[in-house]
Amino acid sequence: MQCSVFIAATIDGFIARLNHDIDFLPEGDVEEHGFTEFYASVDALVMGRLSYEKVLSFGEWHYGSKPIIVLSSRDIPMPSASEARVERLSGSPREIVQALSSRGWNHLYIDGGVTITRFLEAGLIQRMIITRVPVLIGTGIPLFGALPRDIQLSHVATRSYKSGLVQSEYTVTDGASG
Ligand SMILES: NC(=O)c1ccc[n+]([C@@H]2O[C@H](COP(=O)([O-])OP(=O)(O)OC[C@H]3O[C@@H](n4cnc5c(N)ncnc54)[C@H](OP(=O)(O)O)[C@@H]3O)[C@@H](O)[C@H]2O)c1
Numbered sequence: 001m002q003c004s005v006f007i008a009a010t011i012d013g014f015i016a017r018l019n020h021d022i023d024f025l026p027e028g029d030v031e032e033h034g035f036t037e038f039y040a041s042v043d044a045l046v047m048g049r050l051s052y053e054k055v056l057s058f059g060e061w062h063y064g065s066k067p068i069i070v071l072s073s074r075d076i077p078m079p080s081a082s083e084a085r086v087e088r089l090s091g092s093p094r095e096i097v098q099a100l101s102s103r104g105w106n107h108l109y110i111d112g113g114v115t116i117t118r119f120l121e122a123g124l125i126q127r128m129i130i131t132r133v134p135v136l137i138g139t140g141i142p143l144f145g146a147l148p149r150d151i152q153l154s155h156v157a158t159r160s161y162k163s164g165l166v167q168s169e170y171t172v173t174d175g176a177s178g
Contacts, residue, residue, distance in 0.1 A: 001101045003046075003108045005116050005128040006038050007143060008165075014140030015113050020054050024135050031161055033131060043105035044069055046096065048112030049076060052086075071096065071115055093122040117145040125172050128153070134164040150174070 008025055009015050016022050045063065047055070049072035055063075061081030068086045070076050076088050089096055100108060110119050119125050130143070152174035159167045 001097050001108060001124075002106060002127070003097065003110050003119060003125050004038070004042070005110055005125060005130070006035060007111065007116070007129075008131040008133055009143045010133055010135050010137050010140070012136045012138065013143050014137055015143045016054070016141040017137060018140055020050070020057075020141070022054070024137055025133060026163060026165070031163055031165075033159070033161055033165055033167055034129065038129065039066070039109070042107045042109040043067070044100060045109045045111060046071065046100070046115070047110075048072075048115035049074070050114070051112035052076065055079075069096070069100065071112075093119045093124050097124055113141055113143050114145060116143070117147070120144075120151055120172070121147055123172075127156075127169070127171055129167060129169045131165050131167040134166075 007015060010024060017024075044067040046069045049070060052068070052070040052072075056077065056079060061079050061084050063084065065083045065085055068084070070086060070088050071090060072088055073090050076086075078084070078086055089099065091099070097108070110116055110125060116125070151172060153170040154173045156169040156171055158169075161167070
């Protein structure tokens with residue numbers, strides 16, 4: 001199973017404000033920066049409950065019929081969009097990957113700061129595409145959390161966009177498995 005990250009963060013490393021606002025992210029007509037191709041390549045999106053709550057707050061459903069696996073230890077509300085395919089799972093990252101692998105899925109998109117950090121810690125992420133937004137917000141929800149050990153990354157490429165977005169792609173060279 002391949003697990004990838006595709007996420008936007010501020011230059012100071014935050015993915016949301018403390019109140020979960022993401023108003024600093026480019027909106028609307030943002031130039032294509034690889035997301036469409038990446039999204040088409042994944043079998044399912046695995047996101048933490050807090051990211052899912054943010055998604056629900058948008059009102060509109062932007063995920064089509066791609067399977068969305070929400071990780072949570074509690075019941076979650078379902079979206080109203082009829083095409084939405086949302087399911088809740090809980091367990092260790094390895095158990096989650098094993099369960100989804102048994103469905104014949106080969107590529108998962110892992111989303112949410114806490115969730116990404118847990119999957120990294122378990123050695124289950126192979127690729128990360130991180131798009132830096134040219135802003136400092138001082139405080140917020142961090143992309144990465146505390147780790148019990150260093151995780152070595154290998155730089156694949158860095159792409160810059162007219163809007164000021166700078167996107168770096170890495171493979172995880174240490175601890176990746178699964
Ligand atoms: N900038 C971007 O591109 C971007 C992308 C995604 C999200 N975001 C933002 O990031 C924020 C959310 O990120 P976050 O780091 O705070 O949290 P998160 O990773 O989205 O969610 C954390 C929660 O997920 C659940 N969880 C994670 N792993 C689990 C597991 N293995 N088993 C069971 N439950 C598990 C737990 O929920 P329970 O407490 O219910 O058990 C945990 O509290 C939101 O504000 C969102 O808007 C930004």
